[in-house]
Amino acid sequence: MIIGILKEPSFESRVSLLAGEVTALIKNGVNVWIELEAGVKAFCTDREYTERGAIIKSRTEIFDGADVLLSIHYSEVPLHLKNKVFIGIYHPIYNHAHVEEWVGHGHTVFSLDMLPRTTRAQTMDVLSSQSNIAGYKAAILAASMYPRYFPMMMTAAGSCSPAKILILGAGVAGLQAVATSRRLGAVVEVFDTRAAAKEEVMSLGAKFVEVEGTADASKAGGYAVDQTIEFQQKQKLRIAESIKKADIVISTAQIFGKKAPVLVTKDMMEAMRAGSIIIDLAAGTGGNTEITKDNETIIFGNVTVIGAGNLASSLPSDASKLYGKNVLNFLKLLINKTGTLEINFTDDIVSNTCITQGGKVISPLIIKNQNHGNIPEFHSEQH
Numbered sequence: 001m002i003i004g005i006l007k008e009p010s011f012e013s014r015v016s017l018l019a020g021e022v023t024a025l026i027k028n029g030v031n032v033w034i035e036l037e038a039g040v041k042a043f044c045t046d047r048e049y050t051e052r053g054a055i056i057k058s059r060t061e062i063f064d065g066a067d068v069l070l071s072i073h074y075s076e077v078p079l080h081l082k083n084k085v086f087i088g089i090y091h092p093i094y095n096h097a098h099v100e101e102w103v104g105h106g107h108t109v110f111s112l113d114m115l116p117r118t119t120r121a122q123t124m125d126v127l128s129s130q131s132n133i134a135g136y137k138a139a140i141l142a143a144s145m146y147p148r149y150f151p152m153m154m155t156a157a158g159s160c161s162p163a164k165i166l167i168l169g170a171g172v173a174g175l176q177a178v179a180t181s182r183r184l185g186a187v188v189e190v191f192d193t194r195a196a197a198k199e200e201v202m203s204l205g206a207k208f209v210e211v212e213g214t215a216d217a218s219k220a221g222g223y224a225v226d227q228t229i230e231f232q233q234k235q236k237l238r239i240a241e242s243i244k245k246a247d248i249v250i251s252t253a254q255i256f257g258k259k260a261p262v263l264v265t266k267d268m269m270e271a272m273r274a275g276s277i278i279i280d281l282a283a284g285t286g287g288n289t290e291i292t293k294d295n296e297t298i299i300f301g302n303v304t305v306i307g308a309g310n311l312a313s314s315l316p317s318d319a320s321k322l323y324g325k326n327v328l329n330f331l332k333l334l335i336n337k338t339g340t341l342e343i344n345f346t347d348d349i350v351s352n353t354c355i356t357q358g359g360k361v362i363s364p365l366i367i368k369n370q371n372h373g374n375i376p377e378f379h380s381e382q383h
Ligand code: NAD
Pocket: 117, 118, 119, 121, 122, 125, 127, 128, 131, 168, 169, 170, 171, 172, 173, 174, 191, 192, 193, 194, 197, 221, 222, 223, 224, 225, 227, 252, 253, 254, 255, 256, 261, 263
């Protein structure tokens, strides 16, 4: 069997497998083909891949010859190809045209954003490994752009107060943003609708702001759910109070399969002091502010709003390393001891991540969404 690693689109610096991960596949009897210069932006040369036993090929050769194709983002597949296997993060909930294309060509497509967030799936959880990086980088980016100190500074020339950071959403990215901001000495306040987040936030030395009346999310697989209008209004009032005092907002609030909730209004931004920064990690699903645009920086009065839906890409070496390890662990479910593809659809991780197979949509969630006409209006593809 041949696994092909595709070069990512020009906006992406990561690669889906670094040279370090090639050895394990080759030991398992799999041939690994790498598209020319696929790893260069993640600082992995073609030579490093070949030293580990991989073969460098052109994109066309990989599309034609590989059985399984790895990429992070969706790739346009040549029309003559049929029955290939693709593994990546393809956001099928938002990209119905892609789903139809895969069905039409009989491709078997695994989208790793559909992994269940269970203990067994943790080693394959690309959302967690990449969100962790995004949360870290958001705090570092904010610290480097902020015109003041993060920690309190008491010097002979005078004292400077610590930065006040508001973090919206305490999932994987939000918690890492809390931890990194705290390490840099900032004072941090956090909002989340999941009660479970309170303890995690407090254990990192930040303040958790509670808003009463959150909707029950116990059946959402750990994810948040839509909130009532009454709750949304109450939450906005509390966020408005906190944001007036904040210098930096790192927003990460998302609801799986839906557009991100708008939590920061223009009125709130007008109340922030000069030099304030908002880094919106939810930009890929619409953003948490009224004005966010993904991959754009917008100056709104005194505030700089950065739409950063793909921030993991700015730490390409470690992001690719962890992504590749996640993929290797996922491949263990699909490849048997003789290096042959053996897809076991009774495994819940396999069945939840597989979107299309044999000319049909087989993902239970995508079928349910299609039946309910529940197709989010925005497009999640970046750039
Ligand atoms: P996410 O990116 O889907 O959302 C980020 C955060 O935004 C979540 O904590 C969510 O509760 C919060 N949020 C949504 N609406 C909000 C609102 N109106 N106001 C404030 N906050 C709001 O989350 P994620 O990082 O992908 O994590 C999703 C869940 O999966 C979490 O519960 C996390 O603990 C869990 N998880 C479990 C595992 C595992 O067990 N294997 C691994 C990773 C994550």
